[in-house]
Amino acid sequence: MTEAGPILFVDDEEPLRIAAQQTLELADLGCLCFDRAASALDHLTPDFPGIVVSDIRMPGMDGTALLRAALQKDPEVPVILVTGHGDLELAVSMMREGAYDFIEKPYAPERLVDAVRRALAMRRLTIENRQLRSQVAPLIGSKDGLRGFSREMETVRKQITAVAASDADVLIVGDTGTGKGLAAQALHAASARADRPFVAINCAALPADMIESELFGHEAGAFAGATRARAGKFEHARRGTVFLDEIDSLPLALQAKLLHAVETRSINRLGSHDRIDLDVRFIAASKSDLEAAAAQGTFRGDLLYRLNVVTIRMPPLAARREDIPMLFLTFVGQMADRYGQPVPQVPGAVLDAIAARNWPGNARELRNAAERYVLGLPDGSEQVIAAPGTLSERVAEHERALVAASLAANAGRLKDTYEALGISRKALYEKMQRYGLDRESFVEPDT
Structure with a gap:
């Protein structure tokens, strides 16, 4: 099993190609050798996992032309140039054009292996970063709290992808700072409701005397100071997503009204008996154990079982x-x-x-x-x-x-x-x- 690669080694002199191939293979580094630059260039793609090592002076396409062509295919691919003593000034100018490094002939085998390993390490970082962006971007864009290569985060992303295709209500549980809000946004963004409102409500931050009005809205005269009718947050989320963060903070009386809204997909504004139908998806989040809260009577068990059609657990760091x-x-x-x-x-x-x-x-x-x-x-x-x-x-x-x-x-x-x-x-x-x-x-x- 080779360490990484392959390394595309280009030199028109056969003895140098053979020596380089032996050196690299003894160092457990995969190598493909070419006597013409154009042949090596055919192997280069944006997801090519290896690097290029090329002599500068060659017939036809020389090393400088290969460097420029390689960087056009992928501006981040490392290219190491092999130079003669008289080419040092040219090599330095090629570094300014994007060459990763240069090696002067005659070089010790250790010098070649060291330069190649450093370039391969850089290439691995580049490829890993690209893979990460491609995995995460379709779901969460720049929501960096959900990034990661771990099995735990891969599971979370798979759950989000699967659940987003349905319209099921979701409960997201996890400790403070684990990204529950980001997961809710990702779920909304990946769903058919993505172009509709995402209304986030922090239940713990709502004033106790205004919670019902904030959620359900009110009619003029419903209470002192209600001079005109006002739609609540649930109405603002029509055809979109309602995210109820820290849902365990809701008073029990409000939990009963929320249960009715979730079950019937309808609400009544304060001061009105007229039914307002809701086309929304509910996502709730909690950092506490809601099953334990339900057992203790501080959270309604029927609301819990209605919300947790699907439960996504956010892992701690x-x-x-x-x-x-x-x-x-x-x-x-x-x-x-x-x-x-x-x-x-x-x-x-x-x-x-x-x-x-x-x-x-x-x-x-x-x-x-x-x-x-x-x-x-x-x-x-x-x-x-x-x-x-x-x-x-x-x-x-x-x-x-x-x-x-x-x-x-x-x-x-x-x-x-x-x-x-x-x-x-x-x-x-x-x-x-x-x-x-x-x-x-x-x-x-x-x-």
Whole structure:
């Protein structure tokens, strides 16, 4: 099993092609060799997982022309140019045009392997980010709190996709900050009601004496101060979605009226006996155990069973630890954009520390930590470590964080880890040794 690739190696000199292929294959790196640039170019597509290594001086299409053509197919594909001593100035100018790196002849095999591995690590990050965007964007656009490669988040996205096709009412449960509101928005956006209103109601934030009027509306004279008729939030959501957040905060008397509205899909404004039909979908959310509340008599059991036709459970960050580094980097980018600052580098050691925390406030707390990091105001849990200056060091830090996150997600099980990363056992051992990662540090107690 090769570590990654393939590497498209282009050189018109056969001995150099053979030597390069042997070097790369001994390093467990897949390689395809070509004597003409045009042949290699045929293998390039936007989702090509590998990189290009090409000599500059070749008959026909040379390395500079190959670089430009490759970047037209994918502006982010890494291209490493191999130069002669007299081509250094040209190589530097090609770096400005988008070349990833250059190697000067004659080069040591270790120099080629090191440059290729760094380029492949960068390519993997690029492909992973694209895959993430393609998986999440159809459902949630930029709703970053729902991103993640974990099995838990994949389950949530599958549930949203399946439920969105129906018109069933949904109950979303989860701790504070797990993204219950984002899941509700995603469900609405993926449904046939997407072009109709999405009316979010925080039941805990409504004034106690105004809840009924806010939800159901009122007629003129229904109570003191009601000088004119007013439609409630349920009416505003006609043909759309009503999202009732913190539904456990509703008083029992209002729960009875809500139950009637959910069952009959109709309401009466305060001060009126006229029935108003509703064409809405109800989504409710709660951070507390509604079944326990129903058993204690603080929440109506019949309302619970009417709302939870489908239940979506939002996992806490502690249950999907492998998603934490990616989410933190996403939030760092957003906060840097908000404050008009350059995106700071986040060293792998910081990502490791962040991934190790439990984050009881979940994505909301993680976003706040990212904001402090961008502003240079760490709270002690995110140690500020000077970011390395070179590209190779930054890529190495990211690779270390990815390997550590995968080891944590798989509780130190090496086979599961190298299969999840798509590398060989030998490559995983080498990376763990290179980055000082000890399997025992990731093994859960009694595992």
